[in-house]
Amino acid sequence: MDARIEAFPDIVIEQLVNVLDARDILALSQTCKSLHSIFTSQEVWKSKTIHEFGNLFHVYTIFTTATGLELAPDLAQKFSHEPSDWRAYYLKKNASAQQSDDDALMDQADKEYREAQSYLKTFQNDGSVTVLNQVASKMLWILDVFPGHAGCYYILGFILFVLNQLEDAMILLQMARAVDPDFDLVDDLEGEIERILHGYNGDEHGPSLLENDSLSKDLAEVLVAIFKKFDKDNDGALRPEELDSFIFATNGSHPPAPFLRQMGQRFGCNSKGWLTRDGFLVGLHLT
Incomplete structure (x- = not known):
């Protein structure tokens, strides 16, 4: 059995680093080239940082x-x-x-x-x-x-x-x-x-809202109807005021302006940056 530190699995190296003092790790890194490579790596110090200070x-x-x-x-x-x-x-x-x-x-x-x-x-x-x-x-x-x-x-x-x-x-x-x-x-x-x-995912008392990790047909139809209710000008997209109305109606709070912009940019928007119907469906599916 090879008992050299260099031969330890990565998970063991990680645990070892987490319990050692920084001075001991630095001392180990100076003993030979192979240990220097291990104990000065970015992965080792990132792991120790997250272990002690969170990510x-x-x-x-x-x-x-x-x-x-x-x-x-x-x-x-x-x-x-x-x-x-x-x-x-x-x-x-x-x-x-x-x-x-x-x-x-x-x-x-x-x-x-x-x-x-x-x-x-x-x-x-x-x-x-x-x-x-x-x-x-x-x-x-x-x-x-x-x-x-x-x-x-x-x-x-x-x-x-x-x-x-x-x-x-x-x-x-x-x-x-x-x-x-x-x-x-x-x-x-x-x-x-x-x-x-x-x-x-549904149970014995109700249908699944997802099918193969996509919105079920019934749920998609309901969401389209909701989208149309808030799309007051029927242009196929929710301008910031319309999107704000939807979020306030469902969450009881008005989101910050950057959030309204990011919704369209993240999930799908028209040339004006407004959330489209498809983007609306994708956003609700992912969230």
Whole structure:
């Protein structure tokens, strides 16, 4: 049996890196050429960074592409692009964590978290998407300092749930469970989402809404009828005002202007950038 580190499977190398101190990894990388190649690779340091600090780059991408929310500008500077040098990023991030006043920062984080919960209640009352922008931004700020704060992942998942981004919401809830398996609120929301997703496939009490991963004929006909109801000028596309009316009627909130533009660009638009009927059907199918 070959017991050299170089012969270990990638999954074992990854686990080893996750438990070692950065100084030990750097020391190992200097022992020979083969270990230098392993322990200075971008993949190794990316894995260690995500293991210790979470993947906020992925979280940021989910929120800006799936929801159209306008997060705080400083978050774009931090998380819109992954680092070109993961080792340098990790070392800087780790040094910052070591120098921080954890008690004071945790007190501030808990305060922001409690305020976020109150803000969400405000959203449920008036449907202001601005509230969701603020809350999502606050949760990312907290996670940037305390990546083990399961409550922040839960709130982010709840926002995605409210916006009907169910599969993306499940990703955030899985992140919450990874950092704190005992965070009970995750179970309830996951169960609700699973019941909704299960309903798409039908059961003994009702027909399937999907057929071969496409909209069923019956569902497509209903959605076309809904589209026509909101397409007031019958031009085959929902201009921003019409699309806003549809979203407000179904979700109880007015989306931000960038979200309205992105719907057409993402799912299908006419020459004016307005969401077409086919784009409308594709968008509802994917979400």
